Amino acid sequence: MRKKILIFHPALAPYRIDQFNDLSQLYDLEVIFLFSNVSYYKFNQSKLLPLLECKYSFLLKGVSYKERVFRFGILKAIRRFKPDIIISYEYSFTTQYLILLKQTGIIHQKIGSTIDDSLEICYHVQSKIRLLARQVSVRYLDYLIVLSKGVSEFYQNKFDLLENKIIVSPILQNPDRLRNNSDEIEKIANKYFKDYHLTGKKVLLYIGRFVEAKGLTNFINTIGDTLDEHENCVLVLVGDGDKKEEIETILKVKHLHNKILLPGRFEGSELYAWYVCASGFVLPSTYEPFGAVVNEALIFGNKVFCSKYAGASSLIFSDCGILFDPLNEIETIHKLNIFLDSIDVIDEIDMKNKPSIILNSQKYFVNEWLKLIEKIDI
Numbered sequence: 001m002r003k004k005i006l007i008f009h010p011a012l013a014p015y016r017i018d019q020f021n022d023l024s025q026l027y028d029l030e031v032i033f034l035f036s037n038v039s040y041y042k043f044n045q046s047k048l049l050p051l052l053e054c055k056y057s058f059l060l061k062g063v064s065y066k067e068r069v070f071r072f073g074i075l076k077a078i079r080r081f082k083p084d085i086i087i088s089y090e091y092s093f094t095t096q097y098l099i100l101l102k103q104t105g106i107i108h109q110k111i112g113s114t115i116d117d118s119l120e121i122c123y124h125v126q127s128k129i130r131l132l133a134r135q136v137s138v139r140y141l142d143y144l145i146v147l148s149k150g151v152s153e154f155y156q157n158k159f160d161l162l163e164n165k166i167i168v169s170p171i172l173q174n175p176d177r178l179r180n181n182s183d184e185i186e187k188i189a190n191k192y193f194k195d196y197h198l199t200g201k202k203v204l205l206y207i208g209r210f211v212e213a214k215g216l217t218n219f220i221n222t223i224g225d226t227l228d229e230h231e232n233c234v235l236v237l238v239g240d241g242d243k244k245e246e247i248e249t250i251l252k253v254k255h256l257h258n259k260i261l262l263p264g265r266f267e268g269s270e271l272y273a274w275y276v277c278a279s280g281f282v283l284p285s286t287y288e289p290f291g292a293v294v295n296e297a298l299i300f301g302n303k304v305f306c307s308k309y310a311g312a313s314s315l316i317f318s319d320c321g322i323l324f325d326p327l328n329e330i331e332t333i334h335k336l337n338i339f340l341d342s343i344d345v346i347d348e349i350d351m352k353n354k355p356s357i358i359l360n361s362q363k364y365f366v367n368e369w370l371k372l373i374e375k376i377d378i
Helices: 014-026 045-051 074-081 093-103 119-123 128-137 149-159 175-179 182-195 216-229 244-253 268-277 292-299 311-315 329-342 362-369 371-377
Strands: 004-009 028-033 055-058 062-065 068-071 085-089 110-114 143-146 166-168 202-209 233-240 260-264 280-283 303-307 321-324
Touching: 004 014, 004 074, 014 028, 014 045, 014 292, 014 362, 068 093, 074 093, 085 093, 085 143, 093 110, 093 128, 119 149, 143 149, 149 166, 149 311, 166 362, 175 292, 182 268, 202 268, 202 292, 216 233, 216 244, 216 329, 233 268, 244 260, 268 292, 280 292, 280 329, 292 303, 292 311, 303 311, 303 329, 321 329, 362 371
Parallel strands: 004 028, 004 085, 028 055, 085 110, 110 143, 143 166, 202 233, 202 280, 233 260, 280 303, 303 321
Antiparallel strands: 062 068
């Protein structure tokens, strides 16, 4: 009989689908979402939820404090599902409540939490409250689910945790699922190529929010002259956010409208088509717990110019990209020139010419998550 896992998770984002589905192959899984959508980036949930192969439900009533929430019905859900393991997220109110329930003997299940911090964030915790919550929580949690080996080693060394207490599970997606609808994706990509005059150019792509942490304004100011020096190169910024107006002002002042394009925000096949149009991908974030777009870029065969501050920098090796410090202007320009010389002009759309360059991590994923069984059965 399979072990039962109950996961309390904020909301469904596209890059979480495959992880939940893969977990449902290992365990009897139910995911309970505490929000109807992702707070910082609204996704079309009517298209995402049907892709889940596990049981799921919602708890949406409760109280909130600033950006933190506590949902009513958590204990009732635990008693209904009767899980062997309960997994929360971060050092949230939900996590603290589960610890309280276990310490008072109301529940007896093993409890864990997903911690999405990058190694950089582990060393530079963003608030004293989180620092205190981390200090207290790690003593009582049976498992931590982290995004990289580096973060796992941090927790082992900092808090003297056993390696089998920490599950390393980066946010990875299934290449076959993302690339499955190739005919439609190629059709859309050909339209982009025509509409934005991309034929014969090196297309450097960014996908994500236009917010301070992504470092876009600083990156544009830093590389403007470099883009001009590469006559056949354009930077495409796909997304939206509160920095859009500032970005548009920079483009106007620096006369970069022909070098930097802002096509808007996309989802599904319309989003994936941009990866097919790209010669390479860039993530210039100064603060980035992971960066699921790096995984997506690699799935669509793009080398990545990746900030060293992103958790997904752990996915980058010499044959699939370059790491850089976006806060160091000289290094950024030097390494960008090397990166641009390493990527190709795209003359035609053909996904067969851009196979996935992400490492197959399925066996690793299974071995890590089987730690739950090993820990329980000892």
